[in-house]
Amino acid sequence: MLDPLAAFDRILLSGRLGEPVFLRCQVTGPPERAVQRLAETLAAATAVIGGVPDRLQCRGDAASGCLHAILVFRSGASVLVTTGPGEEAVDGMLLGNHGVVYGPGAPLSRYQHDAWSSSPRASQAVDSFLTLIHQALSTGATATLEASSDD
Amino acid sequence: MTDRQPLGVLLLGGMRTHQENYARAFASDPRCRLVAVADEAAAEEERVALNRQLAEELGLPYTDDLEAALTRPDVDLVSVCVPHERRARVAVRCAEAGKHLYLDKPIACTVPGARAIAAAVETAGVRSQMYSFVHTPWARAARQALQDGAVGELRAIHAEVMFAKGRPGTAKLGTPRKQEPFPSRFTFPDSKRELRATGVYALSLIRWLTRAEVRSIWAITANYFFAEHQRNDTEDFGLMSLELEGGLTATVTAGRIGAGSHPRGGPMRLTLVGTRGTLTIDANEPHVEVYCDEEPWTPPPPDPNDPMGFWRSTQIAPGARPKRGWVLLREEGESPEDAARFLDCIEQGNEAEVTARDGAALVETLMAAYVSASRGEAEDPPSVEWPDGGS
Numbered sequence: 001m002l003d004p005l006a007a008f009d010r011i012l013l014s015g016r017l018g019e020p021v022f023l024r025c026q027v028t029g030p031p032e033r034a035v036q037r038l039a040e041t042l043a044a045a046t047a048v049i050g051g052v053p054d055r056l057q058c059r060g061d062a063a064s065g066c067l068h069a070i071l072v073f074r075s076g077a078s079v080l081v082t083t084g085p086g087e088e089a090v091d092g093m094l095l096g097n098h099g100v101v102y103g104p105g106a107p108l109s110r111y112q113h114d115a116w117s118s119s120p121r122a123s124q125a126v127d128s129f130l131t132l133i134h135q136a137l138s139t140g141a142t143a144t145l146e147a148s149s150d151d
Numbered sequence: 152m153t154d155r156q157p158l159g160v161l162l163l164g165g166m167r168t169h170q171e172n173y174a175r176a177f178a179s180d181p182r183c184r185l186v187a188v189a190d191e192a193a194a195e196e197e198r199v200a201l202n203r204q205l206a207e208e209l210g211l212p213y214t215d216d217l218e219a220a221l222t223r224p225d226v227d228l229v230s231v232c233v234p235h236e237r238r239a240r241v242a243v244r245c246a247e248a249g250k251h252l253y254l255d256k257p258i259a260c261t262v263p264g265a266r267a268i269a270a271a272v273e274t275a276g277v278r279s280q281m282y283s284f285v286h287t288p289w290a291r292a293a294r295q296a297l298q299d300g301a302v303g304e305l306r307a308i309h310a311e312v313m314f315a316k317g318r319p320g321t322a323k324l325g326t327p328r329k330q331e332p333f334p335s336r337f338t339f340p341d342s343k344r345e346l347r348a349t350g351v352y353a354l355s356l357i358r359w360l361t362r363a364e365v366r367s368i369w370a371i372t373a374n375y376f377f378a379e380h381q382r383n384d385t386e387d388f389g390l391m392s393l394e395l396e397g398g399l400t401a402t403v404t405a406g407r408i409g410a411g412s413h414p415r416g417g418p419m420r421l422t423l424v425g426t427r428g429t430l431t432i433d434a435n436e437p438h439v440e441v442y443c444d445e446e447p448w449t450p451p452p453p454d455p456n457d458p459m460g461f462w463r464s465t466q467i468a469p470g471a472r473p474k475r476g477w478v479l480l481r482e483e484g485e486s487p488e489d490a491a492r493f494l495d496c497i498e499q500g501n502e503a504e505v506t507a508r509d510g511a512a513l514v515e516t517l518m519a520a521y522v523s524a525s526r527g528e529a530e531d532p533p534s535v536e537w538p539d540g541g542s
Contacts, residue, residue, distance in 0.1 A: 019324050021375035022388065024404060026309070026422060028429045054327075055527070057369050057392050059400045066306035066424045068402050070392055076327035076373055078390055080402060082309050082422065084429035091431070093418065097375055098320045100412040142369065142527065 004103035005044045008094045012048065017096025020049050023079045024093045028086030031065025035133055036126075038067050038083050041090070042133075043125035045071065045079040048094065056129075056143040058136035069133065158183040158497065159225040161250070163190055163217070163241060164232030165198075165205030167340075167456070169255050169282065171463040173230045174209060176490035177253075183228070183494060187212045189220040190233060191241065198234065217241070221248035228253060228278075228497065235337035239264025242507075246271035251497055252279040253490065257351045257517060258510035260337045262537045265514035269507040280493040280503035281510040283355040284312075284419075287488070288481060289434040290356055293421045296432065297360060302425025308360060309424070310353035311404040315417040317459040318450065319409030321378035328386060330372045332525035333518070333538050341379040341458050343407070346372050346389025346524075347517045350405035354391070354513050355505055356421060357403070363395040364512065369529040370520035376409055379459065391520050392529075410450035410460065414440075414477040438477045448474045 005025070012020055025041050027034075038058075046053055051073040060067035064085070071079040092103040132143040160177045164170045165188055177183050188206035190199065192215045199215065206213035214220050221229075221244065228251035233241045239259040245252055252272060258281050259265035272279045284290050297305060337344060372386035380387040388406035395401060408417065419434035451460065451471035460466060496503045519532035 018320055021324065021373070022390075022404075024311070026429075026431070057529075059392055059394060061306060061398070061400075064306055064426055066400065068307065068309065068392065068400060070369075070371070070390055070402070072327070072371055074327070075325055076375075078371060078373065080390060080404060082307070082402065082424070084307065084422070084424035085427065086429040095375065095408055095412075097322065097324060098409075100408060100418075102418070140529070142529070 004090060004092050005048050008092060008101055008103065009048050011101050012094070012096065016099055017094065017101060018098030020094060020096050021077050022095040023048055025079070025081045026091040027081065027083045027089075029065070029083070029088040031063065031085050034065035034067055034083040035062050035130065038069055038081055039126045039129035039133055041081045042069060042071055042079065042129045043122055045081065046125060049073055049077050049079060051075040051077055053145045056132050056136055056145065058133050058143070060137070062137060069136075157181070158227040158494065159186040159223070160184065161186050161220055161223075161226045161229045162188045162205070162211070162232070163229055163245075164234075164255070165202035166464055167201050167462045168232040170205060170230060170232035173232065173253065173255070173282065173490060174205065177230065178209070180491055180494055182498065185209060185211055186223065186226055187214055187220060189214045189217050191215070191217050191237065195234070217244070221245060221250060226250060231255060235260040239268055242268045243271040246275045246277055246279070249275055249277060251277045252507060253493055254279060254281045254507060254510060256282050256355070256510070257347055257514050258507060259514055262515050262518050263539065265511035269511040272507045278493070278497050278503060279507035280489075280496065281355070281505045281507065281513075282489055283359070283505045284352050285356060285359045285504050286492050287434065289419070289421070289432050290359070293356070293423060293432045294360060296423060296430055301428070302423045302430050303427030305361070305399065305423060305425050307399060307424040308357050308401045309404075309422040310356050310401065312349050312353040312419050313404065313406045313408050313417045314349060315408060315413035315415070316410050316461065317377055317379075317407055318453065319376035319412070322374045322376050322381050322387065323378070324375070328372050328374050330386070330521060330524040331384070332522045334521055339383045339385065340456065342377065342383045342385045342387070343461070344385045345380070345387050345406045346370065346391075346520055349407065350389050350391065350403050350517060350520070351513055353403040353405055354516060355509070357393070357401050358509060358513065359504060360421075361395055361399055363397055363399055365393055365395055365516045365532055367394040367529045367531055368392070368516055368519050368523055370523045372521070372524045376407065377459070389520070389524075407459070415474055435477065435479070437480045439480065441476055441478060445475070448472060448476065
């Protein structure tokens, strides 16, 4: 899994936060990598929230790397990911119904990606989000996600 | 020294409203003096009791003859905190009487009502200001950063305002909230419509920083934390995705997330995204952290009349302790800054930085957000057909 989200996931598993309901990730990096990083972060966020994603709203300008996406799950949980130019870093906040974990912005070099990020399942999720992001940005409409086979 | 008479302030609305804070702010400024607490004669019985309670605490007279109060020559400005459902009617009447308006946020609960306030202010030629966070140090820092070109040309703003209050974990989870497009009730003792009540702070910061109108809004509302909100069919959390004039985009994250969810009042921050970089300005930074032998902070026992701890009087009630783990580097105190800046505007004949006209635009965006959350589609706020009603 990606960056501090792995720690968020471990804290969730400890039960201290209750059910995850909202995750915000603020990602910075080179503008030309923004769409890819947005897709990667949405895929990782989906793994943290753990439900079935339903709708994706995405706005911004891919060329300048200033994007945001809101992903809504069938459970009602939601994710907000924003991207912008800057040093490669991620800042996150996970709201559970009993508590919050804050992951203040830190350079990505401080984190190690674990096996999840390079797994076929993660790669498939990232590819799906890339398609949806491009679709949402070109049409301006909310993208509806198709249910995966293991819903 | 000047021999100018202090401005007379009439307070509309009493305890368990933001008037608890506004009255203190005006009372602390030597340029004005509190004259009375008032409300409409037909005000709700419980509201009248709470109005009288504030009047008593401040040593002021209470009157239910609003018209008579508005004809008093020693009343120059009115601080309007009556319940949302009556706010537009009362504010319009105050402007028509030639009084400057200090408006609680949001200024009204309908778009026609908000527009009526802005029109009445402009027709009467009085000054108006909606309470907001634009005079806070962190908002000023964000504006200075933009003016200094710290992020290059601004492309996006992400505003997050959430309050750490209430006891969470009681909402039933598992299904998305069904949002009605045109909510009509806004006053509850134990919940607020948080997309609107806290979202207005974030939205007003975005409007103030960009001076750009909203072209399109997409929003969701949710019940993540509190059974009280769910029982009243009011959301405790909201998200907005905005497209503004000039190709800018923005997001708003707003809500109430539980008293123990933050070391201070709640996460509040602005992220400015520009062509040259990204900058986050956090209301809770810079701070130092204190760890000592004191008992850890625990939320106060719920007040039966204010279980969510909305109001100042509950926050300072016996048994309530302030959070003391994080201490900001800048001097803290009860800042009367927003009210003081309104007095500056009246004295100097300047427009406020968030006027009734701005307040009306904010109401339009917020109410369009509910329509969007109901329909699952983006909305163009000026194109929404609003139900009649100007209260």
